[in-house]
Amino acid sequence: MKLVVQVKLLPTPEQEAALEATLRACNAAASDVAATARGVGCYRNYDLRRHAYHGIKDDHRLGAQAAQHVIKKVADSYRTLAANLTAGNCGKPGSKRRRKIETNPITFRWDAAQPYDARMLSWRHDARIVSIWTVDGRLKTVAFTGSADQLKALATHPIGESDLLHRDGMWFLHATVEMDEPQVYEPDGFLGVDMGIANIAYDSDDTRYAGTALNGYRRRQQRLRQRLQQKATKSAKRLLARRRRKETRHAGNINHSIAKSIVTEAARTGRGVAVEKLTGIRDRVRLRKPQRVTLHSWSFHQLAACLVYKARRAGVPLVEVDPRYTSQTCARCGHRDKRNRPDQETFNCRSCGVVAHADHNAALNIAARGVVGWGAVNRPHAA
Numbered sequence: 001m002k003l004v005v006q007v008k009l010l011p012t013p014e015q016e017a018a019l020e021a022t023l024r025a026c027n028a029a030a031s032d033v034a035a036t037a038r039g040v041g042c043y044r045n046y047d048l049r050r051h052a053y054h055g056i057k058d059d060h061r062l063g064a065q066a067a068q069h070v071i072k073k074v075a076d077s078y079r080t081l082a083a084n085l086t087a088g089n090c091g092k093p094g095s096k097r098r099r100k101i102e103t104n105p106i107t108f109r110w111d112a113a114q115p116y117d118a119r120m121l122s123w124r125h126d127a128r129i130v131s132i133w134t135v136d137g138r139l140k141t142v143a144f145t146g147s148a149d150q151l152k153a154l155a156t157h158p159i160g161e162s163d164l165l166h167r168d169g170m171w172f173l174h175a176t177v178e179m180d181e182p183q184v185y186e187p188d189g190f191l192g193v194d195m196g197i198a199n200i201a202y203d204s205d206d207t208r209y210a211g212t213a214l215n216g217y218r219r220r221q222q223r224l225r226q227r228l229q230q231k232a233t234k235s236a237k238r239l240l241a242r243r244r245r246k247e248t249r250h251a252g253n254i255n256h257s258i259a260k261s262i263v264t265e266a267a268r269t270g271r272g273v274a275v276e277k278l279t280g281i282r283d284r285v286r287l288r289k290p291q292r293v294t295l296h297s298w299s300f301h302q303l304a305a306c307l308v309y310k311a312r313r314a315g316v317p318l319v320e321v322d323p324r325y326t327s328q329t330c331a332r333c334g335h336r337d338k339r340n341r342p343d344q345e346t347f348n349c350r351s352c353g354v355v356a357h358a359d360h361n362a363a364l365n366i367a368a369r370g371v372v373g374w375g376a377v378n379r380p381h382a383a
Contacts, residue, residue, distance in 0.1 A: 001181040001312050002160070005153050007146040009130070009171035015142055018134040019171060023164065025135050026070055027108040029056040033074045038105040043082075045075040061135045069115045077106050111166040113174070121162055121173075125155040130173070132164070144173065153177050168244070182315030187272035187374065190319070192367030193262060193307070194326070194359045195276060195300045198344055201258050202359035204367040205265070209258045214251060221247045251299050259306035263314055272317030274370025275304055276326070321369035330354060331364035 011019060033052045042048050048071050057067040081101070084090050091098035120133040128151075131140040146154075160176040192204035201209040224243075228236040266273045278300055311318040327347075329336040335351035342348060347358040 010143040022134040029060040034106040113163040113165040190274040190370035192363040194362040204363040276323035277320040326362040326365040
């Protein structure tokens with residue numbers, strides 16, 4: 001399996017100037033290629049090279065490998081744009097926003113990430129330096145640092161393509177490493193996980209990962225941003241810039257911790273993990289205006305992604321199940337009724353009379369569906 005490892009570069013002022021010139025040249029070339037692609041109606045990587053390769057190589061002082069990566073970056077961007085248009089993420093057909101996106105070429109910020117391969121970037125793990133190509137020549141002694149786990153992963157696994165990026169005045173390399181994926185074991189049942197807003201996660205073992213603290217944190221951050229934006233002084237803008245992405249990092253850390261706890265418990269007990277397939281939930285759910293901020297700040301996709309990759313690294317089976325009616329169906333008798341759930345927390349079956357926490361009941365249903373889903377895929381002919 002592939003894992004992305006982030007390391008921080010520690011360039012000297014001269015090296016930093018060369019790296020900045022390189023990103024500016026590569027992204028200016030990418031914007032030119034994107035305009036060419038839109039003009040000639042050609043978006044495939046190898047076909048686009050005939051129209052753009054020699055021009056950007058000479059005009060922007062790019063090497064052969066850098067020019068090819070620029071063209072591939074543009075082709076990938078248009079492929080992503082086409083997928084977003086097909087999914088309806090860019091507005092309705094015929095809308096002003098969609099027409100603008102469909103007709104204007106893609107543009108790239110000067111500090112957008114630039115891919116590097118093994119010909120353009122080499123690592124010396126013992127000295128913790130990299131040799132990296134720039135438009136001003138090769139920099140052979142750029143220092144880097146990272147956590148102990150990140151450095152160990154880089155030193156002990158094959159390194160694939162890396163991305164150079166500039167963020168908040170710092171330089172980073174995102175390196176892709178190839179890791180051995182353990183064999184998935186045959187699970188003895190499943191640990192169901194119900195994801196929500198009031199409770200970030202609630203598993204079928206009756207373990208609650210409450211969202212009260214995180215939701216309160218988000219509300220405080222939102223009020224602070226509003227006050228600073230209304231103040232609009234230089235010091236307020238500096239504080240806004242300094243706090244940028246702080247909420248995102250905090251929520252991401254919580255999601256990683258929750259996912260690690262769930263996967264560790266499943267591995268300890270020899271079970272798999274069953275989660276809801278929540279694709280498109282923001283399009284299906286209709287909420288009042290005060291609730292929309294809460295829904296759209298809910299990072300369930302990130303939590304699901306953390307569960308997926310942590311389960312793969314641990315060899316824990318993971319299945320996605322249909323989430324429909326899991327909160328309305330009794331996990332004991334199977335009776336389904338909308339009135340079974342009178343409020344957010346309470347589940348009261350109108351058939352057998354069982355009373356439980358609504359999220360725990362849903363997690364039990366998800367666990368049961370995980371067993372059925374795993375058997376349908378892995379034991380389709382079992383009696």
